[in-house]
Amino acid sequence: MSTEAEYVRIDDGVLEITLSTAAKGTSLDFAGVAAGTAALAELGADIGAVLLTGAGPNFCAGGDIRDFAAAQDRSAHLYQLADTLHIFVRALDSAPVPVVAAVHGWAAGAGMSLVCAADIAVGGPGTRLRPAYPGVGLSPDGGMSWTLPRLVGAAKAREILLTDAVLDAAEAQRLGILARLTENDEAVLDNARALARTLARGPRASYTSIRALLSRSATATLGEQLDAERDAIGAAAGSPTGREGVDAFLAKRAPDYSGLN
Structure with missing residues (x-):
């Protein structure tokens, strides 16, 4: 069995x-x-x-x-x-x-x-x-x-x-x-x-947002998709994942997303 x-x-x-x-x-x-x-x-x-x-x-x-x-x-x-x-x-x-x-x-x-x-x-x-x-x-x-x-x-x-x-x-x-x-x-x-x-091991919050945006793009107008992208990137910028990604880039180091997802 x-x-x-x-x-x-x-x-x-x-x-x-x-x-x-x-x-x-x-x-x-x-x-x-x-x-x-x-x-x-x-x-x-x-x-x-x-x-x-x-x-x-x-x-x-x-x-x-x-x-x-x-x-x-x-x-x-x-x-x-x-x-x-x-x-x-x-x-x-x-x-x-x-x-x-x-x-x-x-x-x-x-x-x-x-x-x-x-x-x-x-x-x-x-x-x-x-x-x-x-x-x-x-x-x-x-x-x-x-x-x-x-x-x-x-x-x-x-x-x-x-x-x-x-x-x-x-x-x-x-x-x-x-x-x-x-x-x-x-x-x-x-x-x-x-x-x-x-x-x-990557930025899971980013992947979740990408998948959601791609999914809705099939039926959204360009204007609706632009609004959704604006909202998503704004939220991401203030999230732990977004902060780590930007800070790591400026510090010229690999980002560490462990514990952030």
């Missing part, structure tokens, strides 16, 4: 969530989704970043199609699974810390949706992304129909989704879905972990 500890670990200020396992054929493991949602709901001041990973040859190969087919009521089953996944995606979106994804191998279906939900996705030469929904006669979930157009543009998102396009690592980086590529696939997880740990 699986335990929550198999899916969630905390190390050096990083909450690491495993979303797929080799035992599940690297399909989306809902025990990991549930454990991740619970951990995000209890996010403490000791956590400065979230890292999404997969255990096995792929980041996440999408939903378990055999499980879908075996359901007595497929419609009700898929509705419930999507609802559970969306609770997790909402928790990621509302987290006050950066979200990093270590994308090795395939990220298909819901796996690709979760890559698109991350702030920074790290891949390798062998990384492949595919919507996969049209291939089994389904429509997207996990927020892909919202995040993908904002990453690649509306026209390209239509083309990718409607043609069920397979994106190699270079194309995914060119389009902005993957932010970084490692030299080899074996380095993806270590690179993503190092990035998450670096972010966890």
